[in-house]
Amino acid sequence: MTETNRSLDDRRNLQTMIAQLGILATCTAALLICFGCTGSHYNFPPPGSGANGDSFAVRHGTFKTETKIYRADFCTITVPENRDNPKSRLIDIPIIRVHCRADAPSEPVFGLAGGPGMSNMKWKPLDSLLAEHDFVMVGYRGVDGSTVLDCPEVAMAVKTGDDLLSERSLRRIGEAWHESAQRLTNAGVDLSGYTMKEVIEDFEAVRKAFGYDRIDLLSESYGTRVAYFYGVIYPASIYRSVMIGVNPPGHFSWDPRVVDAQLNRYSELWSKDSAMSARATDLAKCMRDVLHDMPRRWLFFNINPGKIRVVTFALLYNRSSAAMVFDTYAAAAHGDASGLALMSMASDFVLPNLFIWGDLASKGGSADFDSTRDYSKEMMPADALLGSPISKLLFGSLKYGRWPFVQLPSRYRTLQRSDVQTLLLSGSMDFSTPPQFATSELLPYLPNGRQVILSEVGHVEDIWQVEPRATEGMVMSFFNTGVPDTSLVKYVPMDFHVSWGFPRLAKTALAVILILIASIIGIIIWLVRR
Numbered sequence: 001m002t003e004t005n006r007s008l009d010d011r012r013n014l015q016t017m018i019a020q021l022g023i024l025a026t027c028t029a030a031l032l033i034c035f036g037c038t039g040s041h042y043n044f045p046p047p048g049s050g051a052n053g054d055s056f057a058v059r060h061g062t063f064k065t066e067t068k069i070y071r072a073d074f075c076t077i078t079v080p081e082n083r084d085n086p087k088s089r090l091i092d093i094p095i096i097r098v099h100c101r102a103d104a105p106s107e108p109v110f111g112l113a114g115g116p117g118m119s120n121m122k123w124k125p126l127d128s129l130l131a132e133h134d135f136v137m138v139g140y141r142g143v144d145g146s147t148v149l150d151c152p153e154v155a156m157a158v159k160t161g162d163d164l165l166s167e168r169s170l171r172r173i174g175e176a177w178h179e180s181a182q183r184l185t186n187a188g189v190d191l192s193g194y195t196m197k198e199v200i201e202d203f204e205a206v207r208k209a210f211g212y213d214r215i216d217l218l219s220e221s222y223g224t225r226v227a228y229f230y231g232v233i234y235p236a237s238i239y240r241s242v243m244i245g246v247n248p249p250g251h252f253s254w255d256p257r258v259v260d261a262q263l264n265r266y267s268e269l270w271s272k273d274s275a276m277s278a279r280a281t282d283l284a285k286c287m288r289d290v291l292h293d294m295p296r297r298w299l300f301f302n303i304n305p306g307k308i309r310v311v312t313f314a315l316l317y318n319r320s321s322a323a324m325v326f327d328t329y330a331a332a333a334h335g336d337a338s339g340l341a342l343m344s345m346a347s348d349f350v351l352p353n354l355f356i357w358g359d360l361a362s363k364g365g366s367a368d369f370d371s372t373r374d375y376s377k378e379m380m381p382a383d384a385l386l387g388s389p390i391s392k393l394l395f396g397s398l399k400y401g402r403w404p405f406v407q408l409p410s411r412y413r414t415l416q417r418s419d420v421q422t423l424l425l426s427g428s429m430d431f432s433t434p435p436q437f438a439t440s441e442l443l444p445y446l447p448n449g450r451q452v453i454l455s456e457v458g459h460v461e462d463i464w465q466v467e468p469r470a471t472e473g474m475v476m477s478f479f480n481t482g483v484p485d486t487s488l489v490k491y492v493p494m495d496f497h498v499s500w501g502f503p504r505l506a507k508t509a510l511a512v513i514l515i516l517i518a519s520i521i522g523i524i525i526w527l528v529r530r
Contacts, residue, residue, distance in 0.1 A: 042121070044094040047078045056209055063098045068127055071099040077138075077209065079202055081147070082193030089188065092146040094121060094139040095206055100130045107239045108134035109216045109479065110203060112223030114245070114460060116363035117355030119143050120223075128476050133216065138206050142194040142359035149194060149358025151180035158393075159348045164306030165392055170376060173393075174400025180358060181403050192406045194362035200230045207237055216479055217241040220460045221433060224424075225249065225367070228442070229412050231420035240421045240482060242475050245430060245460040246438035246451075249413055252368035253375070253391040258434055259313070260385040263287065266429065269456070269494050270326065276496045279330045288385050290332045290340075298341035299510070307347035308340055309389035315343075316431040317459040319466065319494060327501035338510075339502030365398055365405040367413060375399060415445050422449040423478045425471065427457030429494070452486060456494045466492050 045057040055078045063072035075095040080088040097108075111123045121144050125135035142149045157176035162169045184191060203226075207215055216239055219227035224243035231238045267284035270276045280286040294305045315321040328339030376399075379392035407413075424443065426435035435453045443449050452474060457466050464471055470488035477485035 042074055042094075042096065044074050044076050047076050047092050063096065065124055065127055065130070068130075070101070070130060073097040073099075076145075077202070077206060079141075079205060080193075081141075082190045083198060083201055085190065085193075088190065088193065091141060093141055093202055094144050096121065096137040097210065098125055098130060098135045100132055100134050102132045105134055106132045106480065107214055107216045108136055108210070108212055109218050110136045110138065110207075112203075112217060112219035112226050113140075114221030114223055115140065115143070115355075115359070116222055117143065117357060117360030118222075126472055126476070128472060129218075129479070133479065136206065136210070136215075138203050140359070141198060141202060142362060143356045147189060149184060149189070149191070149356055149362065151176070151357035151361075153177075153179045153183075154357040155352035158351050161302075161304075164304055164310060164347070165380065165389060165396075166306060167376065169306065170393070170397045171400050173397035174402075177357075177361060177398060177401025177403050181361075181401070184358060185404070191358070191362055191404050192366075194359060195366045195405075195408055195412075196226050196229060196363055197408055197412050199226055199363075200233060203230060204234055204237060214239045218475070219243050221245045221247055222252075222363075224433075228418065228422075231418045231422070232411070232416050235419060238420045240423075240479055242423045242425065242478055243438075244425045244463050245433045246424045246426055246435075246442060247433045248437050248442040249415055250368055251433070251437055252364045253379070253395055254313075254388040254431075256379055256381055256384045256386075256388040256391075258436075259388055259431065262316075262429065262431055262434065263385055266322070266326070266494075270496060273496055276326075276330075280333055283326060283330075284385060286333045287326075287329045290329050291386065295332070295337040295340065298337040298506075301341040301345065303337060303340050304344045304347065306389070306393075307344045307351075309386060310351065310393055311343045311347050312386065313389050313431065318461045319429070319456070319458050322429075322458065323494075323496050323498050324501050326496060327498040328503060331501070331503040336503050338506035342502045342506040342509075360394070361398060361401070361403045362405050364394065365403060366408050369395055369398060369405070369407075371399070415441065417445050417447070419448055420446075421478075421482050422446050423474065423484050424449060424451040425463050425474065426451060426453045427459060427462050428453050428455050429457060430459045430462075432459045450484065452484060452489070454489065455491050457492075 043059070045059040047055065047057050057076045059074045061072050061074055063070050073096070075097065076092050077095060078090050078092050081091045082088040109129060111120065111125070113120045113123065120140040121137050123135070123137050129135060139145045141147070153176040154173060157173040158164065160169045160172060181191060214237055217227040217230065219241070224245065225247045227241050227243060231241060264284050267282060270283040291309070294303065294308065296303055312325055315325045328343065331338070332340050375392055375395040379396065380387040380389070424438050426433070426438055428435060435451070439451055443451055454463060454467065457463060467489060470490065473488045474484040474486060477483060
């Protein structure tokens with residue numbers, strides 16, 4: 001072998017080893033993006049051999065919260081896949097009921113987590129809630145239970161080497177949607193049965209099966225949409241409802257003008273921090289410059305502009321990850337693209353597994369998708385700062401995908417009066433569910449509703465974690481009295497300082513791999529000489 005060939009092989013090996021360690025470095029980014037996607041697994045009883053619609057199987061056990069162990073029922077309910085079809089096949093849905101410790105329990109609380117495309121079985125109910133209320137988790141059809149709308153074709157398509165938001169990528173993802181839908185349909189799945197309407201019917205079937213006269217609802221993000229319509233369709237079944245990160249009808253796609261306005265608000269806060277403004281005088285302009293003149297490579301690593309936009313938007317949901325985003329852009333503006341490279345790489349390891357894609361398409365599309373709109377252009381206007389990248393990715397590709405969803409009846413899509421006692425908890429900096437939509441659109445239809453907006457707080461995770469005692473106090477006082485106790489709410493200013501940002505993580509990972517390579521080479525040389 002010539003010296004030139006050896007040199008080429010050495011470079012190839014170095015690139016491979018660096019890429020492998022880069023994968024390890026993305027673990028931190030993945031944790032930030034996944035929104036708590038990991039969770040415990042439980043054993044549910046199989047349905048009986050003669051199971052028919054709404055039949056139950058129950059196994060008794062225990063459930064552990066952060067500090068205590070409670071009695072629990074692990075159940076399986078068998079329900080029609082599509083209640084509008086008399087010949088529908090049956091599917092099985094898991095249920096967990098955690099029993100409270102009170103002798104005379106108050107109304108049970110049913111949880112509705114975010115999504116669509118995410119599980120509803122990963123709640124860790126508050127001990128204060130379980131003091132007086134049972135807590136019930138009903139699996140989301142299409143995600144939890146016997147039928148899961150996995151779409152590996154879509155998961156593979158979003159790992160494209162092309163710009164993720166390019167027309168070519170969207171068409172390829174659209175083809176993957178079509179392939180997935182055909183495969184599921186050929187397997188006997190009725191995709192028109194996976195809607196919010198059917199989810200509400202599943203919850204109502206569980207309420208009746210447990211013999212509860214009325215229930216309380218604790219919902220987050222997408223779950224707030226289900227909770228609202230649950231109260232509209234079955235007003236006698238719902239007593240009180242707490243919505244966290246409120247998603248009114250019509251907002252499964254994000255408005256790029258609102259996104260940019262929120263970034264400008266962050267830019268104002270940034271300018272008030274002397275240490276931050278020394279790095280970038282105008283944060284919004286800094287981000288615009290980087291996004292519109294995106295470097296395509298850092299060392300051996302490619303940077304995918306579309307993936308950067310998607311990951312950026314996802315990380316803006318909460319304060320701590322938003323600070324990491326801004327740190328990355330400030331570094332890139334000064335020529336350090338390492339953080340962008342790490343974010344781009346993280347996309348391929350996180351985005352494909354972030355959702356159950358078929359559930360996302362069926363529930364999101366049947367509620368808000370409008371085939372007459374050109375999402376590719378609307379979600380990414382020419383003058384936009386960031387635009388609405390996830391909306392372009394999802395609805396833009398669905399336009400090419402021919403996913404066979406059926407639009408929900410209007411009573412499940414349009415605002416209507418609901419007399420349910422409702423508390424809306426919002427963060428003023430929430431990119432996912434901006435509070436102004438709940439204020440101006442939903443609240444007027446809730447005569448017994450009240451909204452509390454937490455200043456400089458983001459989406460659901462922030463509402464629970466920035467002031468945990470205050471949030472817990474408001475939730476529990478509302479469930480118990482109908483009035484939220486806001487006495488513990490305090491202003492917690494946004495903190496832009498980052499100890500371990502993406503640029504530092506990327507360079508640290510690279511340094512570690514280079515040290516490992518040098519050590520391996522040193523050992524090889526020592527062995528050869530020996």
